Amino acid sequence: MTQKNIVLLSALAAAVVALAGCAAPGTPPDIQTLADQTFKASFLPGKGQDLTRLEQDQTQKDCSVSRAAPTKALAATMMAREAQTIVYPADGKLMGDWKAGAKVFNGGFTMHIGSFMPNKPDAVHGGNCYACHQGEAKELAYGNMGSSLLHWGKNRGQKPQVIKYTYEKIYNAKAFNACSAMPRLGHKQILSPKQITDLVAYLVSPDSPINK
Ligand code: HEC
16 A cells, blocks of 8 residues: 555545544434424525425325325325315316416426525416426426326316316315325415316316317
């Protein structure tokens, strides 16, 4: 071993000792405290930003604690709780305007936290559906975390049950799948009931390009 290597090695050993010294033995860091510090420090709150939404609600806590695998009984309780959050449009019509729905489906602007992209309290939110789902056949840029929604209505028809399920699933995905990774778009007020009826029309209507 050359002199240079020995010097390097001892420097490395000193660094390891120094690092090991940082972790106080026997006291594991409180993960929640660490997460709070990191998130709250990096998401510098801008105007009109509400950081309370970084706090988990009961359903999210249940999913975290069970690592997204709640028991059957707990999942049933969670889904019942989530189903209760679903609000229908005042006129009871679940099929809106598919052209408006196409814009909501495609729109990516939602509820940003952080000074790099300041939240605009008056901005119209989008659903960012392409981030996770295939949509129209001509759109090639889509995520595949969720199932394909191409031909949603063409494959299922326009029965009232289909329309109702589509509305409710978009409003609160966790009402059907307790630890769904899909945002609870209506419940969390990302989208309004009116925007969700437009999405329903976009998914279900035979005129919609998603069914071509
Ligand atoms: C962060 C990813 C994500 C986003 C964004 C998202 N979804 Fe989903 N979605 C999922 C996942 C994952 C599933 C499948 C698991 C489940 O059922 O919860 C799903 C399921 C669905 C289903 C039910 C599919 C079935 O076969 O029953 C519909 C309908 C749906 N999403 C519509 C939408 C619409 C419309 C949007 C935009 C407003 C959207 N999703 C945004 C992840 C997402």
